[in-house]
Amino acid sequence: MSFFQEGIFVEEANFFNVSEYQVLDSDVSKMKEAIKNALANSVENVWVVVSFGKKLWATLSGTTLEKLxxxxxxDGKNGFQMPATQTDLFFRVLGTDQSTVLDKTIQIEEALKGTFKVVLxxxxxxxxDHRDLTGFVDGSANPKEEKKYVAALIAEGEAGANGSYVFHQKWVHNLEKFNELPVSIxxxxxxxTxxxxxxxxxxxxxxxxxxSRTDAKHDGVAMKIWRRSFPYGSALERGLFFIAYTCDPFRVDIxxxxxxxxxxxQVSDRIMEFSTAVSGAYSFAPSVEDLNKALL
Ligand code: HEM
Structure with a gap:
């Protein structure tokens, strides 16, 4: 029996950071050491979820996952596009205190420096109350209780069991355009509502x-995913950092x-008239056991 990374399902956090890194120095023992140091628990009261792009996971674990x-x-209809900005290593830090989330984010970056380069x-x-910056509650239709584990985790007995495929996508909102519309539209x-x-x-x-576009079924199976997106915002830019954990990346693809x-x-989602995807990447968040093995 292996255990999933706890932070995947934490619901009480209010502050978040996601950082994406690229390999700078591909010396395997240096990479393992850097990631171990990044995960070392020097900051209290935060959760960390680490996930790996396809190539880095194969290098570190010596295994491949068919679906990663x-x-x-x-490219879609009506000129919409979702760009790929695939990177190698992903850290999601979450907690109930903005200071500790930032402390941990910085500690990770310092531990990785020289071996990995932060790119996002x-x-x-x-x-x-858990709203996107458009003012709509985000997460209402997320699977509840046991169903979230089924949606997010690779099933027992499959390669990568209790790990999860992660999709990360940064969206930039045009709130002025959205807010001009009457609420009914x-x-x-x-x-x-x-x-x-x-x-x-x-x-x-x-x-x-x-x-309508995302509540999808395939061969009678609801394509449920576990969404953990968060809003970000400043005077310069605002939007949603979309994050989803899934037992099968095909669900996100659909x-x-x-x-x-x-x-x-050929119907496209009207949300894309008001928000633009500017990044996109897949990664794999291994179970704790698979992670420890890969870092040995
Ligand atoms: C601009 C980016 C996005 C915004 C602002 C956004 C916001 C929302 C909101 C407000 C809802 C309704 C409440 C809820 O059930 O959570 C929702 C539902 C949902 N969204 Fe998104 N979302 C975005 C992007 C995405 C993307 C990229 C995906 C898929 C990869 C996605 C998948 C879903 C799913 C599966 C649901 C639930 C559908 C259902 O079963 O009712 N969203 N989103």
């Missing part, structure tokens, strides 16, 4: 709403293709 691929740029780092927070774009996050039903739910309109109906 680099993210490839996706975003801080985020829980906005109001915003609700049609998302597919839920703004105040209470109640899903629209029947004829009220448009085909091009975000919920949702992305449906958002882009790469489906028989």
């Amino acid at each position: 691929e680099d993210f490839k740029t996706l 780092s975003e801080n985020g927070f829980t906005y109001k 915003q609700e049609k774009i998302i597919g839920r 703004k105040e209470d996050s109640i899903e629209l039903e029947g004829d009220d739910m448009p085909d091009n709403s975000h919920v 949702q992305l293709e449906r958002m882009l309109g790469n489906t028989e109906d």
